[in-house]
Amino acid sequence: MDGWVEIISFTYPHEAHLAKMFLESSDIEVIMKDELTVQVHNFLSNAIGGVKLFIENSKKDEALLLLKKGGYIESSHTKDEAKIEEFESEYETLCPYCGSENVQKKSVVGYAFVLSIICLGFPFPFLKKVYHCYDCRKEWKIKQ
Numbered sequence: 001m002d003g004w005v006e007i008i009s010f011t012y013p014h015e016a017h018l019a020k021m022f023l024e025s026s027d028i029e030v031i032m033k034d035e036l037t038v039q040v041h042n043f044l045s046n047a048i049g050g051v052k053l054f055i056e057n058s059k060k061d062e063a064l065l066l067l068k069k070g071g072y073i074e075s076s077h078t079k080d081e082a083k084i085e086e087f088e089s090e091y092e093t094l095c096p097y098c099g100s101e102n103v104q105k106k107s108v109v110g111y112a113f114v115l116s117i118i119c120l121g122f123p124f125p126f127l128k129k130v131y132h133c134y135d136c137r138k139e140w141k142i143k144q
């Protein structure tokens, strides 16, 4: 594995497969790691860091750019991304940024999920609810 770097990780194997095919369609070679572990022990996925994709170091910048374009890299995968803003409940079906109604509620597995496995010994479904706009690709949360 000399010269190979981890570029992204996914909670579920099917997500990783999609990203792998996406990169391979742009002639970037991809190695998938921990896929079998995750399939057998699905609830452990977050604890071991999910299914990981590795690519050649020299292709890293190109691959990162592709993953961003393809929408694979979001705030849940990158730490330096801007903080998700909160809006009033009227924006559950309306994008606060562009006014589009082409929005969807997503559940993102949060950090607490991993903590629950470590502390309680079993996964407790702490899910962050994030709203996503398909037109401008922005994400936001609704104030509780």
Ligand SMILES: [Zn+2]
Residues within 6 Å of the ligand: 095, 096, 097, 098, 099, 100, 133, 134, 135, 136, 137, 138
């Ligand atoms: Zn929008």
